[in-house]
Amino acid sequence: MNNRRIWLKQIGLGTIGLGLYPFETFANGTTESILPYTDNSPILLRSNENPYGPSPKAREAMAKSINISNRYGWNLSPELITLLAKKNTVSENNILLGAGSTEILDLILQYTALQKGNFIIAETTFDYWTAPAEKLGIKKITVPLTKDKKHDLAAMLKAIDADTKMVYICNPNNPTGTLCQREDLISFIKEATQKTLVFVDEAYIDFTDEQSLSDLVVTHKNLIITKTFSKMYGLAGARIGYALAHSAMIEELSILKSSPNLSLSVVSIAAAIASLNDESFIRQVRTSNEEVKKYTTTQLNLLHLTCIPSHSNFIYFSLENYKKDYFQQLKDHNISGTRIYEENGKWTRITIGTMKEMQRFIQALK
Ligand SMILES: Cc1ncc(COP(=O)(O)O)c(C=O)c1O
Structure with a gap:
């Protein structure tokens, strides 16, 4: 076995394979993910992070690779x-x-x-x-x-x-x-x-x-x-x-x-x-992102907020018709959003989190 193969085996990647897992189990929107995720945890919709990842296979490989972290990654x-x-x-x-x-x-x-x-x-x-x-x-x-x-x-x-x-x-x-x-x-x-x-x-x-x-x-x-x-x-x-x-x-x-x-x-x-090597995770992220994007866009439109059709995991929308103080609403509901990018039209961006997070986001705006 060559050097590279030995290394891959050591981190459990010689033969890749994990059983099925419930996708939402891994979702959490917080950087405090070592703490239990509760309904009061902050919702991070600022940096276009993936609320579901890392993938289960990545988590497993990361944990195993700690054992070889005394070595440089020349071989990997x-x-x-x-x-x-x-x-x-x-x-x-x-x-x-x-x-x-x-x-x-x-x-x-x-x-x-x-x-x-x-x-x-x-x-x-x-x-x-x-x-x-x-x-x-x-x-x-x-x-x-x-x-x-x-x-x-x-x-x-x-x-x-x-x-x-x-x-x-x-x-x-x-x-x-x-x-x-x-x-x-x-x-x-x-x-x-x-x-x-x-x-x-x-x-x-x-x-x-x-x-x-x-x-x-x-x-x-x-x-x-x-x-x-x-x-x-x-x-x-x-x-x-x-x-x-x-x-x-x-x-x-x-x-x-x-x-x-x-x-x-x-x-x-x-x-x-x-x-x-975790294609099923990617498929699930894509599907969920599309589903939650559709929900969020529809809800923002119902609030008379114009959205630019998004090809990504975030939505750019105008606060021009929003009557409350958007940033205060976010703060009061422990949600982290971004800023105004364009004063003309008051355009801001929100990352698409999980369905639960976006329901809380929409609730906060109402
Ligand atoms: C368009 C774009 N490019 C690059 C980056 C940087 O990403 P990273 O350094 O995490 O790979 C970001 C991060 O938000 C981004 O939005």
Whole structure:
């Protein structure tokens, strides 16, 4: 048996298999999950976390991997990379692991900044990771979303100038939940990558029926896709993400890291490997998310609150017609939501929790 196989066996992943389990048993919406979950527990609808995860197989593998946490993950990370290459129909040298996709986002910003100039990003989108841009000496150029809160690909293409070093597209977009169609993105990528690096963040792509753009990285050197285990796989606290890019681009990004692929703990790698083998969990998360999204959207509409159709595990809606103090209502009911993203229309975002949590959320608004 080779080294890798011995390691996998040690964490119970040599032969994967767990019995059936009642899905809702594992649901809890709190970070205080080591405490018993009661009707008074805080409801966390802020960070688009998965209220059902980690998957049972991931929990089992994480527990077993504690025993080998005295060792570095040299032998395990190649196993994860191989599985990710297979899942994304690319080669191993098209993948770079990160402690959450945030680590990769930071790296891409650094890589971009080293070339000086500007980068283009939508307004409104996921942009916390761009905070160091000014310090790194790179200028941020924002392009407004379309009226229906989608990326304005034509305007973004137009905004590219001689100094542009990167364009960021979040698909589906956080916080609006809107989706660019694959064909539109392919046309955009074909044109834009001739001038600059295109970075597509697919943190929420697993919640859609849309095909990932990962297959394009083999033929487009100027394209990076990022993915995460934080959302669909319910492993936000385990911090696992990765980049998919042309092997030459992976090499360029790796040069900026002292130890590429070594920032994940053995426990996190074990969780990721086990999760990739738990398809029934993913199916259940998707089904529940759709069911609860439908319920929540209907209820918000009954309260005369406009929602943007969501392709994700959160809903962007307008508080314009809401007569009470939304944030006070949340506070009074021990619910953690987000902020106003756009003053014009008072748009905010809510994560889709379990049915029980969203019933409590809707009750709190009434
Ligand atoms: C669009 C998007 N990208 C990236 C991230 C970062 O995810 P992580 O670092 O947990 O992989 C998030 C987290 O909310 C996100 O919404």
